[in-house]
Amino acid sequence: MHGSSSLRVLKILVVLFCSFTWLCYGADLLDATKFSQTLSKLATEGLGVADLQQEFDQLQFNEEPVNGTEIILSLTANITNKFKERFNVVRQLKQAVEDAYSRSQSYSRQWQCCRTQDFSYNLEYDSRFRQKVDVTKACLKTSGSARSNLRYLDDSFVKTMEQMLNDFPFIKWQYFGSEEGMLTVFPAFEDKATCPGYDPRYRPWYVETATPEPKDVVLVIDTSGSMSTTLMNVAKEAANTVLSTMNPRDRVRVTNYANAFNAAFRLLKKSYPGQGSTRNMVIIFLTDGTPSDDKTNIMQTIKDRNAELHNKVIIMTYGILVNKNILLDIANQDGTSYGVSMSPGVTPGKFTSVSDTDNLRNAMATYYDSFSKNTESNNPIISVPYIDAAGLGKLKTFVYFLGN
Ligand SMILES: *[C@@H]1O[C@H](CO)[C@@H](O)[C@H](O)[C@H]1NC(C)=O
Numbered sequence: 001m002h003g004s005s006s007l008r009v010l011k012i013l014v015v016l017f018c019s020f021t022w023l024c025y026g027a028d029l030l031d032a033t034k035f036s037q038t039l040s041k042l043a044t045e046g047l048g049v050a051d052l053q054q055e056f057d058q059l060q061f062n063e064e065p066v067n068g069t070e071i072i073l074s075l076t077a078n079i080t081n082k083f084k085e086r087f088n089v090v091r092q093l094k095q096a097v098e099d100a101y102s103r104s105q106s107y108s109r110q111w112q113c114c115r116t117q118d119f120s121y122n123l124e125y126d127s128r129f130r131q132k133v134d135v136t137k138a139c140l141k142t143s144g145s146a147r148s149n150l151r152y153l154d155d156s157f158v159k160t161m162e163q164m165l166n167d168f169p170f171i172k173w174q175y176f177g178s179e180e181g182m183l184t185v186f187p188a189f190e191d192k193a194t195c196p197g198y199d200p201r202y203r204p205w206y207v208e209t210a211t212p213e214p215k216d217v218v219l220v221i222d223t224s225g226s227m228s229t230t231l232m233n234v235a236k237e238a239a240n241t242v243l244s245t246m247n248p249r250d251r252v253r254v255t256n257y258a259n260a261f262n263a264a265f266r267l268l269k270k271s272y273p274g275q276g277s278t279r280n281m282v283i284i285f286l287t288d289g290t291p292s293d294d295k296t297n298i299m300q301t302i303k304d305r306n307a308e309l310h311n312k313v314i315i316m317t318y319g320i321l322v323n324k325n326i327l328l329d330i331a332n333q334d335g336t337s338y339g340v341s342m343s344p345g346v347t348p349g350k351f352t353s354v355s356d357t358d359n360l361r362n363a364m365a366t367y368y369d370s371f372s373k374n375t376e377s378n379n380p381i382i383s384v385p386y387i388d389a390a391g392l393g394k395l396k397t398f399v400y401f402l403g404n
């Protein structure tokens, strides 16, 4: 046993040494005898392997039997407790948000996190957050595409969050992301990011909570028509936005074939588990003009292909700078204007006319609204670990989805 531990040290040395030698001289220059002499010299003189071994040999060991069942039971109990505590916190926060919303609107002294320097925040270094924070105040992060008439949470809500941090010192950031595109963060911190750069609606914890059911999404960007380079770039950006809203269990494929719907349905069909499946299936179709194919043919293709998938596919269409009826008909899967009867049981999607290219990102990023549950869930959702935008490394978030 003692011999094997010193062998392992040597093995690591050999690996390090070889890569160094090859990099510098090439393997053919290696003299095996010299190499082994150098290695043992390094082990004894450089690392003191022999001395270490002597120390190890003198150590006293006691054998203690370990009861695996007992460890597992204790671990289970500990993990259960840990989750229970965090669920408790998020439940109380949920209640506090609901209370704040039910009170008459009163504005509090919250400013943008990127401007805490300019206002009366008292920022002090706090090791729990690894940066300067003000543990008596909240600050805001508002998206550039947030709605006007934002609803602010009042001072009592901030007081509740302060109380939570005192009562449960293990928690980190507490935040509330609204559907309007604003995030209330507690404690306030000095945000180095540019002011309107953050949108809570694209964060993993938000999207995952709003659409916890897994979904299959095919994104179709029509390049057959007149799409200019600028529009193509906007489309690509929008595609990236959609990708950023995917939760880890979603499967995504991007296609730009002319015969787009055929290809899109084919992709969905490949991963279709059968009639009992509860996965949401979505085709997102983005175009800047009338599709170049024959319209009857398009509607018939959609009808036939969706029938193969028990009409479970929802189609969302986005027209950049156009407002064409065909896009509305495709979203509704209604081909009656082109002599293709409508299948019973299809779920209509939504057509969005994007007149302003700046608006495209926002419009597409919230495509999931049409099948998000829109009802309160009884249980909090724990997000898959993700990298904290405020620099706390990998985080898990406990989230509640509040319905309307
Ligand atoms: C291990 O722990 C479990 C649970 O406490 C107990 O039922 C079992 O008898 C223990 N086994 C041994 C070998 O001590």
Ligand SMILES: *[C@@H]1O[C@H](CO)[C@@H](O)[C@H](O)[C@H]1NC(C)=O
Binding pocket: 071, 074, 075, 078
């Ligand atoms: C569970 O928590 C208790 C109390 O904090 C601790 O003493 C114990 O070692 C933990 N059990 C395991 C398996 O880590």
